[in-house]
Amino acid sequence: MLQLKNIYKVYETGDLKQTALDGVSLNFRESEFVAILGQSGSGKTTMLNIIGGLDQYDKGDLIINGKSTKEFKDRDWDAYRNHSIGFVFQSYNLIPHQTVLSNVELALTLSGVSKTERRKRAKEVLERVGLGKQLHKRPSQMSGGQMQRVAIARALINDPDILLADEPTGALDSETSVQIMDLLKEISKDKLIIMVTHNPELAEEYANRIIKLRDGNIVDDSNPCRIEELQVNKERGERKLSKTSMSFGTALSLSLNNLKTKKARTLMTAFAGSIGIIGIALILSLSSGVKSYIAKVQEDTLSSYPxxxxxxxxxxxxxxxxxMGMGREEENNDLDKVYSRNIMTGMIxxxxxxxxxxxxxxxxxxxxxxxxxxxxxxxxxxxxxDLGLQIYKGDTSNGIVKVSPESVYDKLGFGGMSNSPMSGATGGFKVWTELLGNQTLLESQYDVVAGTWPKNYDEILLVVDKNNEISDAYLYSIGLLDDSELENKMNKIQNGEAVEETTEVSSYSYEDILNLTYKLVLNSDYYEKDNNIWVDKSENSIYMKKLLDNALELKVVGIVKPSEEAVSASINGAIAYTSDLTEYVVNNINDSEIVKEQKDNPEVNVFTGLKFETDENDSTNSQIDMSTLTDEEKAYLASLSQEELSALMKQQNNSTKATYEDNLSLLGCVDxxxxxxxxxxxxxxxxxxxxxxxxxxxxxxxxxxxxxxxxxxxxxMVGLMMSSVTSIIDIISYVLIAFVAISLIVSSIMIGIITYISVLERTKEIGILRSIGASKKDISRVFNAETLIVGFAAGAMGILVTVLLNIPINMIIKSVANISDVSKLPVEGGVILVVISMVLTVIAGLIPSKIAAKKDPVEALRTE
Known part of the structure; x- marks a missing residue:
């Protein structure tokens, strides 16, 4: 039951007031076909819009199933349009970018009906209007009659109480008009149909009630409904209409389909929106790359300067x-003398x-x-x-050659150079060096030229430079070159003889290097026990040959060189070994018989069998005790010259002045x-x-x-570098923040303008959605979904373009600075930028989407 009580509607345009309805009162039966006739401006369409809840009356009351609508809020009108009203328009008002099935389903999506159920009901109603085989066509692929049938199907999908038809045949030919009117006549058997038309013949033929309007007043009603004829459907009156709500998925689908119909413009819009993202992404790529490079420089540098x-x-x-005289106060001396500046004594x-x-x-x-x-x-x-590894060449066919500790500088007369206190600070000359215990760091600094990295304690590496070269000083030290050549040349120089310049460059195959072996001798292995004392056998060639034959073999298993990206290197020698070898040497020395004996008898020198000197017996032990010597030994001493006797006494003093700690150090015993x-x-x-x-x-x-x-x-050693590196990083950060701020502002303004243009283009769609029950929030959601899609497309396109631009950028940087992959966008950075793009476009579209939500549905439907 529908009842209009004294309805007034006045439109105001500036100072002009136009009365559309002037106290109209009408009653409608539950099922009848009502035709409303009248000239343009008579108020018939206004009355239809007020009945349908698209327009609001100024005075009076609209009663639906005995319930007044005076207190209706927006959400109540939305639910009323969705559940109780079905609209059929002269211009069909189908959404062009949706299929026939989607157009019909749309009202059900607002009702919260499941996909399966709404698909079933949509197919049934399309079968009813004769379009069961046209489900997946778009409106532009159909005739006018077919589109009007789709509109009728959409109006019927929610089984409404009232069907409102505004000139349903106005755009159709005569034959099609008859078909549509027959269909409406059939529907009017169980529903109230109110049709606005200019065609009196059509009204006379199909309607069972004709109402005529003129200047907002009813001038004729062919079959008026008296108040006592009204039947209030209590069930419908008491039924609480569920609120309408469009899911975000539906909003995304609507917007995505709309954008698909304008692919070229959508791509251009996305590209325009991506410009800011591209700028930010490129800055982030370079910033991230530079920071990574700085971090690599720091790590490499600090691996050399711990x-x-x-x-x-x-x-x-x-x-x-x-x-340097820093911190020294200046003194004003009298200028009549020369004064000393105590630098050396001060340093000492x-x-x-x-x-x-x-x-x-x-x-x-x-x-x-x-x-x-x-x-x-x-x-x-x-x-x-404090452990000097005792290492010899593995090949003893040409004699025993010791390669560690290094002796090259000793043969050149620079004996103290490699062991000077300053050698550690300046890099020194160190051939055998222990690898850092961080394999990841080593692999980032060095490339394997041949072989593999050491995995066991008896495996070692040869280290070359970036050109696969190795210093001849190292080659002499590790036995690849004969160091006697150096000694001969040095002797010639000392004798004033000319030394021929060497132009030949030695080279070695990878196979030659990987076949190199060395023998490791423990410090404690040099000594053999004889008559309860331990005797040094290092000068005994037979003993040493046997010792080396049974010694631990060290194998060169790999050749490495600094990688091109390495700023500094952590290996400061030619041969590198693992810390496992150090532990092996220490543990085996500590387990040796001589070391155990010395530790068990800390007061006795294992090399002499005598007690270590103390301060009390220092003077007495400085002379040879003749009473302890045999006649043969006394005769031997008597035959010696004074110089030989002095040398012997000196040797005696040195051996007796040894201490317990000296002996352990000599044996290489450490904790x-x-x-x-x-x-x-x-x-x-x-x-x-x-x-x-x-x-x-x-x-x-x-x-x-x-x-x-x-x-x-x-x-x-590198503490002073800290401030400058920090400054560089800070400057990069500030520049990045500035660029990001500018880019974000520009992108936001542009996206807002583009979204507003889309609102203007989709105004009629707004009216259609409102007519089937979409709320203002639903309309906002549709445009927010569109901005979200555009934001995602802009962000994704920006990231793709950035990745492509990074290729030539890296090529240029590589050619100029010889640094690879400086401009590289982090994956997480790319994801964050896409999310930022989406968030920004949604924020930028809030105002346009709000404008869309506030549009008057009646005016929106009139938009072409």
Missing amino acids: VSIESQTVDMTSMMENM ESMSAQMSKNDLKSFKEYLETGNTNIDDYANVIQYGY LSNPSTINIYSKDFEAKESIEDIISDYNEEKIDQGKDEYVVTYND
């Missing part, structure tokens, strides 16, 4: 400041003052407690020991828990600061415990 703590150390910073005094001993055993225990989290900041912690050096290789400069904090925390803890002797000092 935070170094030695058992006995000098504060090199203070010493250098003293040498500074060294003396700054010389300190570190208890590395205690500090090592502190690091290994697991409470410092130092592994989070350090690539590796390397423990060094793995008490290193002589600790080198901490930090991951980057920021991590280095954290490592320094850990050392400071340790020192503070010892001071608080009153154990100042445990405080450690360290040397940091």
Whole structure:
């Protein structure tokens, strides 16, 4: 039952007021075919829109099944249109980018009907109007009559109480009009159909009630419905209409299908929106690449310059400041004399003052407690020991050749050079070196030229430079070149003879290198027990030949060289071995018979069988005790010259002045828990600061415990580089932020304008959606979905273009700076930028989508 009570509707345009309905009162039966006739401007379409809830009356009341609509809110009108009203328009008002099936289903999606159910009901109603085989066509592929049938099917899909038809045959030919009217006549048997038409013949033939309007007033009603004829459907009146709501998936589908019909423009829009993303992505690519390169430079640099703590150390910073006269107060001397500036004595005094001993055993225990989290900041912690590996060439066919400790500089007369205190700070000449215990770091710095990385303690590497070259000094040291040649040349120079210049370059195949072997001898293996004392047999060639035949064989298993991207390298020698070899040597020396005997008898020198000297017997042991000698030994001494006797006494004094600690050092006996050096290789400069904090925390803890002797000092060779690197990173960050801000503003403005244009283009679609019950929020959701799709397309396109642009950018950087893959967009960065693009487009589209939601549905339907 539908009842209009004294309905007034006035339209105001500026100062002009136009009355569309002037106190109209009408009653409608539950099922009848009503035709409303009248000239243009008579108010018939306004009345139809008020009945359908598209327009609101100013005064009066619209009663539906006995329920007044005076208190209806927007959501109530939306539910009323969706569940109780079906619209059939003169211009069909189908959504062009949707299929026939989708157009009909649309009202059910707002009702929350499942996909399966709405698909079934849509097919049934299309069968009813004779379009069961046209489900997947689009409106543009159909005739006018077919499109009007689709509109009728859409109006019937929710089984409404009232069907409102506004000139349903106005755009159809006579034959098609008859078909449509027959269909409406059939539907009117169980529904109320109210049709607005200009055609009185059509109304006379099909309608069972004709109402005529003029100037907003009813002038005739052929079959008026009296109040007592009205039948209130209590069930319908009490039924609470469910709220309509469009799912976001439906909104996405509507917008996606709309964008597909304008592919070229959508692509252009997405590209325009992607320009800002491309700019940001390129900056992010370069920034990320530069930061990665800086991090690699830091890591490589710090792998060569660790935070170094030695058992006995000098504060090199203070010493250098003293040498340069830094911190020295200027004195105003009288200019009548020459004065000394005490640099050398000051340096020596500074060294003396700054010389300190570190208890590395205690500090090592502190690091290994697991409470410092130092592994989070350090690539590796390397423990060094006073242990000179005794290594010989594996091939003894041409004699016994010792290759470690190195003796090349000794033969050239530069004996102290490789072992000088400054050699460690300047790189020194060190052939055999221990690898860092971080395989990932090593593989990032070095490429394997041939063979593999060492996996066992008896496997070693040969290290070459980037040109596959190796210094001849190293070649002499490792026995590939005969070092006697150097000795001969040096002798010629000393004798004033000319030395021929060598132009020949030696070369070796990978196979030759990988066939190299060496023999490792333990310090303790040089000694053999004879008459309860241990005798040095290192000068006995027969003993040494037998010793080497049974010694541990070290095999060269790989050749490595610094990678092109490596800024610095961590291996400072020609032959590299693993820390497992160090542990093997230490453990086997400690398990040797001579070391065990010396440790079991700390007061007795195992090399002489005598007790170690003390301060009390120092003077008595300085002379040879004649009473202990045999007659033969006394005769031998008597035959010696004074010089020979002095030499013998000197040798005697040296052997008797040995100490327990000297003997253990000579045997290479060290304690793995008490290193002589600790080198901490930090991951980057920021991590280095954290490592320094850990050392400071340790020192503070010892001071608080009153154990100042445990405080450690360290040397940091690259600390001064910290500030400049940090500044570079900060500058890059500031530039990035500035560019991002500008790009975001430009992109947001542009997306907002594009979305507003889309609102204008889809105004009629807004009216159609509102007519089938879509709420204002649903309309907003449709355009938010569109901006989301455009934002995703813009972001994805921006990332794709950035990836393609990075190819030539990297080629240019490679040719100019010889750095590979500097411009590289991180995967997570790309994902974040796409998300940012989507969020920004949604934000930019909020105002246009709000405008779309506020559009008057009646005006929207009139838009062409």
